[in-house]
Amino acid sequence: MKEQTSPDSPLADLCRQRGLKLTGQRRTIAFVLSDSDDHPDVEELYRRAVAVDSRISIATVYRTVRLFEENGILQRRDFGGGRARYEVADGDHGDHYHLIDADSGKVIEFENAELDALLDTIVQQMGYGLVTTRLSVVGRKKAKTRGGN
Amino acid sequence: MKEQTSPDSPLADLCRQRGLKLTGQRRTIAFVLSDSDDHPDVEELYRRAVAVDSRISIATVYRTVRLFEENGILQRRDFGGGRARYEVADGDHGDHYHLIDADSGKVIEFENAELDALLDTIVQQMGYGLVTTRLSVVGRKKAKTRGGN
DNA sequence: TTGTATAATGCGAAAGATTATCAATTGCAA
DNA sequence: TTGCAATTGATAATCTTTCGCATTATACAA
Numbered sequence: 001m002k003e004q005t006s007p008d009s010p011l012a013d014l015c016r017q018r019g020l021k022l023t024g025q026r027r028t029i030a031f032v033l034s035d036s037d038d039h040p041d042v043e044e045l046y047r048r049a050v051a052v053d054s055r056i057s058i059a060t061v062y063r064t065v066r067l068f069e070e071n072g073i074l075q076r077r078d079f080g081g082g083r084a085r086y087e088v089a090d091g092d093h094g095d096h097y098h099l100i101d102a103d104s105g106k107v108i109e110f111e112n113a114e115l116d117a118l119l120d121t122i123v124q125q126m127g128y129g130l131v132t133t134r135l136s137v138v139g140r141k142k143a144k145t146r147g148g149n
Numbered sequence: 150m151k152e153q154t155s156p157d158s159p160l161a162d163l164c165r166q167r168g169l170k171l172t173g174q175r176r177t178i179a180f181v182l183s184d185s186d187d188h189p190d191v192e193e194l195y196r197r198a199v200a201v202d203s204r205i206s207i208a209t210v211y212r213t214v215r216l217f218e219e220n221g222i223l224q225r226r227d228f229g230g231g232r233a234r235y236e237v238a239d240g241d242h243g244d245h246y247h248l249i250d251a252d253s254g255k256v257i258e259f260e261n262a263e264l265d266a267l268l269d270t271i272v273q274q275m276g277y278g279l280v281t282t283r284l285s286v287v288g289r290k291k292a293k294t295r296g297g298n
Numbered sequence: 299t300t301g302t303a304t305a306a307t308g309c310g311a312a313a314g315a316t317t318a319t320c321a322a323t324t325g326c327a328a
Numbered sequence: 329t330t331g332c333a334a335t336t337g338a339t340a341a342t343c344t345t346t347c348g349c350a351t352t353a354t355a356c357a358a
């Protein structure tokens with residue numbers, strides 16, 4: 001049984017900055033998240049966290065993920081499939097969007113300044129200020145060589 | 150107890166065209182949907198359907214809504230809140246998108262050809278063909294008079 | 299460092315939405 | 329009209345997420 005204390009991580013620092021109590025579990029979850037560049041769901045986060053420190057309950061993962069979202073540390077995404085998925089909220093670079101491969105389910109991130117600007121303009125013209133954009137496009141890979149699959 | 154047989158409706162015709170067996174319940178649900186121009190969830194559809202013919206179970210509403218979606222008659226939407234919402238799939242005019250009022254939760258539809266084109270271009274450039282776009286923007290109404298909250 | 303108030307955790311139960319099961323019923327082609 | 333496969337209603341089951349509560353750990357002051 002692993003009982004390792006996780007090292008600090010960029011997200012653990014963020015956690016402290018927001019004045020959140022930094023428990024061992026939160027440190028571990030923050031570590032796992034800092035180490036992820038995909039879009040894990042809670043079950044997957046739980047798996048990764050337990051691999052580091054087995055003294056973690058899935059309820060805590062749910063709670064932590066919600067707490068982090070409320071504090072702007074994480075963003076919740078919905079790619080269909082009935083479970084929420086999470087990714088680190090990048091304060092750095094602008095919004096990014098997601099292309100979902102219709103066949104494999106793989107998620108590919110992309111950015112596009114023109115799209116950012118257009119969405120903002122549209123919303124402004126409707127008399128609103130843009131708060132959040134939820135955009136994911138589902139696409140199917142164009143076969144270069146025919147007869148793919 | 151209402152036991153009225155619903156009249157046919159545009160969606161009921163579509164149902165027949167797709168070779169689906171047109172039961173009384175499906176006729177009623179199709180009628181209710183044809184009559185709706187909002188984005189009801191299953192619970193709400195069930196309420197509306199029962200008002201027309203009380204011999205309907207919510208299980209049938211779930212089943213029918215799924216069947217209609219699989220046959221391109223309905224589109225499932227997710228506006229947050231944990232329940233799926235449905236709207237008639239317009240084969241006529243192009244895609245439309247949704248602006249959700251951050252304060253009231255109200256859903257406002259809009260279309261934008263420039264946005265259609267840009268999304269298509271982006272996806273093409275990534276080597277994919279566009280299958281579906283899931284886009285909703287959350288916005289907050291700009292106060293004309295200052296001092297709002 | 300030690301003690302303490304308070305907040306967080308673990309575990310299992312509960313909630314909420316959706317799907318599956320299965321006997322009884324219905325639509326539809328012959 | 330008949331027969332049969334598909335559909336329905338009622339309810340159990342499933343799946344994800346949250347809650348309740350006793351126990352434990354954290355931050356902070358002395």
